[in-house]
Amino acid sequence: MSPTQRRIPVVNLSHYRTGTPQERARFVQVFGDGIKEFGFVTVEGHGIDDGLIRRTYTDVERFFALPEATKAQYAQAGHGGQRGYIGYGQEHAKNRQVGDLKEFWHVGRELPPDHKYHALYGPNVWPTEVSTFREHTLSLFNALDGAAGVMLQALAEYFGVARDTFSGMATDGNSVLRLIHYPPLKERFIPGGVRAAEHEDINLITLLCEGTASGLELLTRDGEWLPVDTLRGQIVVDSGDMLSRVTNEIIPATTHRVVNPRSKEEDTVRYSMPFFVHPYADCVLQALPCTQTADTPARHAPITADAFLKQRLRENGLLK
Numbered sequence: 532m533s534p535t536q537r538r539i540p541v542v543n544l545s546h547y548r549t550g551t552p553q554e555r556a557r558f559v560q561v562f563g564d565g566i567k568e569f570g571f572v573t574v575e576g577h578g579i580d581d582g583l584i585r586r587t588y589t590d591v592e593r594f595f596a597l598p599e600a601t602k603a604q605y606a607q608a609g610h611g612g613q614r615g616y617i618g619y620g621q622e623h624a625k626n627r628q629v630g631d632l633k634e635f636w637h638v639g640r641e642l643p644p645d646h647k648y649h650a651l652y653g654p655n656v657w658p659t660e661v662s663t664f665r666e667h668t669l670s671l672f673n674a675l676d677g678a679a680g681v682m683l684q685a686l687a688e689y690f691g692v693a694r695d696t697f698s699g700m701a702t703d704g705n706s707v708l709r710l711i712h713y714p715p716l717k718e719r720f721i722p723g724g725v726r727a728a729e730h731e732d733i734n735l736i737t738l739l740c741e742g743t744a745s746g747l748e749l750l751t752r753d754g755e756w757l758p759v760d761t762l763r764g765q766i767v768v769d770s771g772d773m774l775s776r777v778t779n780e781i782i783p784a785t786t787h788r789v790v791n792p793r794s795k796e797e798d799t800v801r802y803s804m805p806f807f808v809h810p811y812a813d814c815v816l817q818a819l820p821c822t823q824t825a826d827t828p829a830r831h832a833p834i835t836a837d838a839f840l841k842q843r844l845r846e847n848g849l850l851k
């Protein structure tokens with residue numbers, strides 16, 4: 532085990548789901564402290580089928596191997612790139628001009644046509660060239676959504692608030708499964724570009740199944756960059772800007788990046804699948820009362836999740 536893996540706290544979600552009272556309490560403490568103090572927590576025992584993760588990666592690989600013109604047909608006008616295909620170099624980190632060295636696909640929540648958020652979130656689109664893409668990515672979306680809900684319940688217990696405080700925000704939330712392809716730099720490169728420039732995620736929490744190659748790094752609260760290497764069967768979880776807002780920055784958003792391969796030998800393709808857990812559109816992001824004190828009143832004005840998302844998508848170049 533590398534020094535990094537030893538330092539990132541590891542928890543087992545089954546201890547929270549079905550463990551003894553002591554195991555549950557321990558999960559709440561280690562998960563909450565870990566995300567607050569470290570920014571990343573490694574979660575095992577999450578119950579997500581390894582075979583489903585493999586099958587989804589196979590489909591993702593098949594999709595990104597399609598001709599550019601075929602992939603480009605799935606780029607969506609509107610919805611700030613929250614559905615379908617987003618081309619190479621289109622997204623950039625906030626305050627950066629150069630695009631990231633990646634292309635990706637977004638799968639969102641499937642809602643019935645008469646649901647009040649159906650039109651706002653936008654319908655999913657599916658690549659007909661990969662026949663199992665819809666089935667696999669939606670199954671993974673739903674599995675990650677379920678695991679995230681349990682983690683958010685534990686986080687509410689950590690704050691001593693009603694257990695559905697955070698998970699209720701994510702019910703019918705505008706969550707997104709992002710399927711990313713980072714081609715080898717020898718195939719495609721933008722001068723000055725990095726695979727994913729340092730940034731904070733927009734949402735509440737992010738769940739990352741292990742990437743297919745190294746490169747993910749987190750900035751510790753002490754300002755040190757650390758590689759995040761996940762093993763098969765592990766998911767890493769980090770905190771985003773929206774969680775920072777509702778916790779009055781008690782849990783800061785975690786800064787992270789994906790570095791470029793450091794040598795020709797390491798210049799391999801990389802795939803990853805972050806799942807961004809978002810609140811429902813009208814959810815008002817404001818510091819929970821338990822996070823405010825006379826010394827630290829709310830640090831940010833309330834804003835709805837949808838308004839905050841749109842502001843950030845503009846800053847990232849996805850919403851024009």
Ligand SMILES: O=C(O)CCC(=O)C(=O)O
Nearest residue numbers: 711727742747789803805
């Ligand atoms: O590819 C990864 O491992 C992380 C990607 C990421 O941070 C993002 O897309 O927000």
Ligand SMILES: [Fe+2]
Nearest residue numbers: 730731732787
């Ligand atoms: Fe990220």
